[in-house]
Amino acid sequence: MTSVGPRSADYPIAPMFLARWSPRALTGEAISEADLLTMLEAGRWAASSYNSQPWRFLYARRDTPHWDRFLGLLNPFNQSWAKNASALVVLVSNTMMRPPGAERDVPSYSHSFDAGAASGYVALQAGEMGWHVHGMVGLDMERAAAELGVPQGYRVEAAYAIGRLGDKSMLPEGLQAREMPSPRTSLTELAFEGGFPPPP
Numbered sequence: 001m002t003s004v005g006p007r008s009a010d011y012p013i014a015p016m017f018l019a020r021w022s023p024r025a026l027t028g029e030a031i032s033e034a035d036l037l038t039m040l041e042a043g044r045w046a047a048s049s050y051n052s053q054p055w056r057f058l059y060a061r062r063d064t065p066h067w068d069r070f071l072g073l074l075n076p077f078n079q080s081w082a083k084n085a086s087a088l089v090v091l092v093s094n095t096m097m098r099p100p101g102a103e104r105d106v107p108s109y110s111h112s113f114d115a116g117a118a119s120g121y122v123a124l125q126a127g128e129m130g131w132h133v134h135g136m137v138g139l140d141m142e143r144a145a146a147e148l149g150v151p152q153g154y155r156v157e158a159a160y161a162i163g164r165l166g167d168k169s170m171l172p173e174g175l176q177a178r179e180m181p182s183p184r185t186s187l188t189e190l191a192f193e194g195g196f197p198p199p200p
Helices: 015-019 033-044 067-072 076-082 111-128 141-147
Strands: 055-061 087-094 132-136 154-163
Touching (some): 033 055, 111 132, 111 154, 141 154
Antiparallel strands (some): 055 087
C-alpha cells in the first residue's frame, strides 16, 4: 500500500498521484514562464483520439498585463482565493477533428476527455516541480471565449490556478477547515469486472 500524508491507496501506485491535491491557500509568488511552459509541455504529451491533440492552454502569469483579465473571468468566490495564484490557465478544446485520410473535419466525440487527460499531465508535472494546480469550472465561460479570442468550434473546459502552497490561515475560516487533501471513494465502488453490478 502507498501512503502520502493522510492519503493511502488501495493498491501500490507512484506517490505523485497521492501527493497531488488542490489547495486554495497559495503564496502569490512569481512563476517563471519557463516553469509554466514546462508544465504545459507535459500536457502536450497526453494521448488523444487519432492524435488530434484538441487541447489549447491560454494563460496569464501574475503581475503581467493579462493577469487582471484572466482573474476577472472567475466567479467572485474563486477570485477571492485565486488572486493569490502565480498563474491562471484556461483550458480550451477543439470540438472538431480530422481523422487520418479524411478530407474534412468531423465532430470529435472525445475532445473534452482528451483535454482532461492533458490537464492531468499538467497537474502531475506541476507537483513534481513543487507547485500545485487547482481546477475550476466557476468562471464565465461565454466571457472567457469572447475575451480570450477563442475560435468558433472550440469549447472552454475549465480554468486552473497554479501556485505554491501557502498557509491555510490566509483563507476565510470556512475554507481553512477544507484545506487538506480530499479522500477518494474506494476502488471497489469504482471498478467492476465484466460490467456494472446488478442493482441491490
